[in-house]
Amino acid sequence: MKNVLLIGVGLIGGSIALSIKQEHEATIYGYDVYAQNSRTAAEIGVIDEAVTDFIKMAQVADLIIIATPVEATLQVMEKLVSISPIIKALVMDVGSTKKSIMNKAEKMAASGIRFIGGHPMAGSHKTGVESAKVHLLENAFYFLTPNSITTDTDIDEAKTWLKGTRAKFLVTDPDEHDFLTGIVSHFPHLVASSLVRIAQHHAKEKPLIQQLAAGGFRDITRIASSSPKMWSDIVSQNKSHLLTLLHEWKKEMDTVIEFVENGDESELYEYFDGAKSFRDSLPVRSKGAIHPFSDLYVDILDKVGALSHITALLAQSEISIINLSILEVREGLNGVLRLSFQDDNDRDQAQEILQKENYLTQITL
Numbered sequence: 001m002k003n004v005l006l007i008g009v010g011l012i013g014g015s016i017a018l019s020i021k022q023e024h025e026a027t028i029y030g031y032d033v034y035a036q037n038s039r040t041a042a043e044i045g046v047i048d049e050a051v052t053d054f055i056k057m058a059q060v061a062d063l064i065i066i067a068t069p070v071e072a073t074l075q076v077m078e079k080l081v082s083i084s085p086i087i088k089a090l091v092m093d094v095g096s097t098k099k100s101i102m103n104k105a106e107k108m109a110a111s112g113i114r115f116i117g118g119h120p121m122a123g124s125h126k127t128g129v130e131s132a133k134v135h136l137l138e139n140a141f142y143f144l145t146p147n148s149i150t151t152d153t154d155i156d157e158a159k160t161w162l163k164g165t166r167a168k169f170l171v172t173d174p175d176e177h178d179f180l181t182g183i184v185s186h187f188p189h190l191v192a193s194s195l196v197r198i199a200q201h202h203a204k205e206k207p208l209i210q211q212l213a214a215g216g217f218r219d220i221t222r223i224a225s226s227s228p229k230m231w232s233d234i235v236s237q238n239k240s241h242l243l244t245l246l247h248e249w250k251k252e253m254d255t256v257i258e259f260v261e262n263g264d265e266s267e268l269y270e271y272f273d274g275a276k277s278f279r280d281s282l283p284v285r286s287k288g289a290i291h292p293f294s295d296l297y298v299d300i301l302d303k304v305g306a307l308s309h310i311t312a313l314l315a316q317s318e319i320s321i322i323n324l325s326i327l328e329v330r331e332g333l334n335g336v337l338r339l340s341f342q343d344d345n346d347r348d349q350a351q352e353i354l355q356k357e358n359y360l361t362q363i364t365l
């Protein structure tokens with residue numbers, strides 16, 4: 001029986017713990033700076049035992065996973081290096097940034113500690129172990145960044161431990177990682193939060209904004225509901241790439257201002273069309289890439305009872321709907337209902353049932 005020590009028992013740590021339990025004979029010990037979090041994790045069966053002293057456990061662990069916000073990760077790594085005798089475990093993290101963490105990992109390498117940085121490119125705006133799911137990282141890309149003393153065998157060991165995540169591993173350089181994730185994750189997060197801030201300013205004068213911001217606005221800003229601590233840490237550690245991208249964004253907005261001022265329809269058309277083509281070419285079906293759930297779009301008539309008919313049909317077949325939103329409803333015309341399911345299987349069954357009832361359905365919009 002192997003020993004796994006999880007430091008930081010939240011959404012990602014908890015999801016990885018569940019995936020390890022599914023695949024390995026191991027006892028999972030959890031430490032969290034808020035002891036209640038690790039106690040809850042033990043109660044709901046995500047870990048086997050909550051511990052209050054991670055230094056003692058680190059000495060007997062085969063694997064240590066640090067799943068704290070990234071500034072805390074640096075502090076935890078510092079503590080792990082100071083343990084005597086030197087820990088034997090393979091150490092991994094799950095943080096959204098890699099360069100600062102891998103700089104610290106070189107200090108570990110100098111002490112003979114094997115460290116492999118990790119970053120699963122999937123997650124949620126939710127936090128906490130109660131939201132952990134065994135399938136959270138399925139099909140997602142999972143970056144791995146080894147330090148200078150990790151061998152290919154260590155990387156294989158890491159992949160074996162993480163096999164239950166069903167993620168796709170990608171070994172990269174830490175700076176390249178921070179540049180790529182800066183573009184597709186960190187910078188969009190800043191933009192999403194800024195859109196919400198703008199709506200917030202105007203909502204003071206015009207309270208109706210809150211009622212109206214239910215469709216496209218909710219879609220584009222979902223991630224602004226994520227943990228402020230997690231994101232302020234990420235921005236601090238990816239400062240230089242983010243500053244470059246923010247300046248690029250300012251230039252991009254200057255171009256957009258010009259297009260709007262010119263009022264030239266073909267310029268605007270080209271702009272939207274170019275964005276649409278690239279967006280439409282992105283892989284939508286793999287989890288973690290774009291959709292955190294499996295979605296189905298259904299055309300509905302804007303009339304009394306339309307929604308309840310659909311939900312009743314699915315309830316009869318015991319298919320649970322995780323989320324439901326109406327993307328667009330204009331009087332008398334078709335609206336689009338987005339139904340989110342736990343997985344593709346539920347989604348496909350729902351599609352079959354609704355198609356039999358002559359509903360028009362599609363998997364992507």
Ligand SMILES: NC(=O)c1ccc[n+]([C@@H]2O[C@H](COP(=O)([O-])OP(=O)(O)OC[C@H]3O[C@@H](n4cnc5c(N)ncnc54)[C@H](O)[C@@H]3O)[C@@H](O)[C@H]2O)c1
Pocket residue numbers: 007008009010011012013031032033034037067068069070072075076094095096097119120121122123124125126127128129227230234
């Ligand atoms: N949420 C996502 O979508 C996502 C995806 C991939 C990677 N990540 C990364 O995973 C890490 C964890 O994020 P999460 O979403 O699971 O957050 P979370 O808030 O759900 O979990 C983090 C846990 O770490 C604990 N913690 C904080 N400081 C600690 C310390 N010094 N020692 C021990 N425990 C401490 C917190 O109490 C909390 O329980 C972050 O580094 C984040 O960048 C997040």
Ligand SMILES: O=C(O)C(=O)C[C@]1(C(=O)O)C=C[C@@H](O)C=C1
Pocket residue numbers: 095096120121122123124125126184185186223226288292
């Ligand atoms: O789906 C979400 O809520 C996320 O924000 C997940 C997301 C992302 O940007 O894709 C957020 C941060 C992580 O480092 C990895 C994944």
